[in-house]
Structure formats: C-alpha cells, structure tokens
Amino acid sequence: MPAPVVGRHVYADLYGCPRIVLENKDLLVKAVKKAAEVANAKILEIKSWTVGGEHGGISVIALVVESHIAIHTWPLNNYATVDVYTCGEKSDPWKAFKYLIDVLKPKHYVVHYSDRSQLPIEI
Amino acid sequence: MPAPVVGRHVYADLYGCPRIVLENKDLLVKAVKKAAEVANAKILEIKSWTVGGEHGGISVIALVVESHIAIHTWPLNNYATVDVYTCGEKSDPWKAFKYLIDVLKPKHYVVHYSDRSQLPIEI
Numbered sequence: 001m002p003a004p005v006v007g008r009h010v011y012a013d014l015y016g017c018p019r020i021v022l023e024n025k026d027l028l029v030k031a032v033k034k035a036a037e038v039a040n041a042k043i044l045e046i047k048s049w050t051v052g053g054e055h056g057g058i059s060v061i062a063l064v065v066e067s068h069i070a071i072h073t074w075p076l077n078n079y080a081t082v083d084v085y086t087c088g089e090k091s092d093p094w095k096a097f098k099y100l101i102d103v104l105k106p107k108h109y110v111v112h113y114s115d116r117s118q119l120p121i122e123i
Numbered sequence: 124m125p126a127p128v129v130g131r132h133v134y135a136d137l138y139g140c141p142r143i144v145l146e147n148k149d150l151l152v153k154a155v156k157k158a159a160e161v162a163n164a165k166i167l168e169i170k171s172w173t174v175g176g177e178h179g180g181i182s183v184i185a186l187v188v189e190s191h192i193a194i195h196t197w198p199l200n201n202y203a204t205v206d207v208y209t210c211g212e213k214s215d216p217w218k219a220f221k222y223l224i225d226v227l228k229p230k231h232y233v234v235h236y237s238d239r240s241q242l243p244i245e246i
Binding site: 001002003004005007009011013015044045047049051054055056057059061063065066067068070072074076077078079081083085087088108110112114116117118119121 | 124125126127128130132134136138167168170172174177178179180182184186188189190191193195197199200201202204206208210211231233235237239241242244
C-alpha cells in the first residue's frame with residue numbers, strides 16, 4: 001500500500017458579504033484560481049454556474065489533486081460558504097482560506113477544520 | 124432579504140473499500156447520480172476525473188442546487204472520502220450518504236455533520 005493519504009479540509013460559513021462580490025462570477029473564479037495557487041494546490045479543472053430563483057447565486061468548484069475547492073454564494077442573503085480541501089503535505093488550505101476571506105469580505109464567519117487524512121487503523 | 128439559507132453537509136472518510144469499486148469511474152458516477160436522487164437534490168452538472176500517480180484515483184463532483192456532492196478515491200489505499208452537501212428543507216443528505224456507503228462498502232468509516240445553514244445573527 002502507498003503512503004497514507006494526507007487530506008486537510010477547511011470550511012466556513014460567511015455572513016454579511018457584499019452582494020456585489022457574491023454575484024460577480026468572474027471575480028469568484030479568479031479568486032478560486034488564486035486561492036489554489038497560494039495553497040500550492042494544482043487545479044485540474046474549474047467550473048462555475050449561475051443558479052436562478054429566490055435562493056439563486058453563484059457556485060464555483062475546482063477539482064484540485066485529489067480534492068476540491070468550492071464556493072457557493074447567495075447574494076440576496078449576503079451569505080456564502082467556502083470549502084478548501086487539499087491533499088498532500090505540500091498544500092496549505094489555510095492560506096487559500098485566508099485569501100478567500102480577503103476577497104469575500106464577510107463581516108463574520110464560522111470556520112471549521114477536518115483532518116481528512118487516512119488514519120492508521122487495521123483493516 | 125429572502126428566507127435564511129438552509130444547508131446540511133455530511134462528510135466521511137472511508138477505510139477498507141474494495142479497490143475494484145474505487146477504480147470504477149462509471150460505477151462512481153452512477154452512484155453519485157443515484158445518491159442525489161435519493162436525497163431529493165437536483166444535479167445541475169456532474170464531472171469525473173481520473174488522477175494518475177502513486178496517490179491517483181477517481182474524483183466525481185456533482186453540482187447540486189446550490190451545493191455539491193463529491194467523492195475522491197485512492198484505490199491503492201482502499202481509501203475514499205465522501206461529501207454530501209445539500210441545500211433546502213426538502214433534501215436529505217443522510218439518505219445520499221447511506222446509499223453511497225452501500226456502494227463503496229467500507230469496512231470502517233468516520234462520519235461528520237456540519238450545519239451550513241445561515242444562522243440568525245445581526246450584521
């Protein structure tokens with residue numbers, strides 16, 4: 001078996017973000033690209049969508065090796081969520097997260113961390 | 124402002140999954156489609172990738188309104204991670220999660236839950 005998988009997942013719920021930021025798809029795509037760069041995570045593909053309706057907004061999801069970065073926004077609620085999940089010792093999801101906070105400018109946020117690494121258990 | 128956003132995120136790290144399952148991209152794509160269906164979450168787009176190298180494997184990510192379902196696998200490690208993040212009162216991420224466990228057949232797993240809903244705070 002190869003070396004155990006190392007995965008780290010930072011995710012947060014962001015309140016009071018400016019609507020003008022949350023509805024700007026180009027800005028959000030650029031932010032995810034730059035976030036991957038500062039985290040030292042290689043993007044394989046990045047996709048973005050505009051969702052309509054009362055709870056519509058923008059979603060941007062990037063596949064990075066082998067994990068993902070996702071932003072979902074609800075501009076009318078000034079609300080957004082961010083997931084930065086990176087693999088490997090050389091990537092730092094916290095750097096990407098801090099960068100995204102600078103871009104999304106929440107008034108408040110709640111942040112969580114989960115170690116998605118493979119723990120040494122007998123199977 | 125519209126009604127507060129309701130979001131629920133179930134995520135898990137899965138140990139001892141059969142390699143033959145974790146390297147079957149078609150099976151994993153079908154599983155994510157079916158998982159969205161049982162969770163009552165509408166898929167807007169689904170993408171899959173094969174990643175090479177020692178820690179290579181399959182990734183499947185679906186954008187659902189407005190959230191995501193993601194599976195990353197490491198077949199040589201018999202390891203996979205699953206994220207089921209759904210929005211709205213009518214979707215149930217636990218149903219999707221249970222379905223994915225049935226498909227991925229881990230010997231053990233660690234599961235977490237995060238409420239990604241917008242909490243009532245003054246901003």
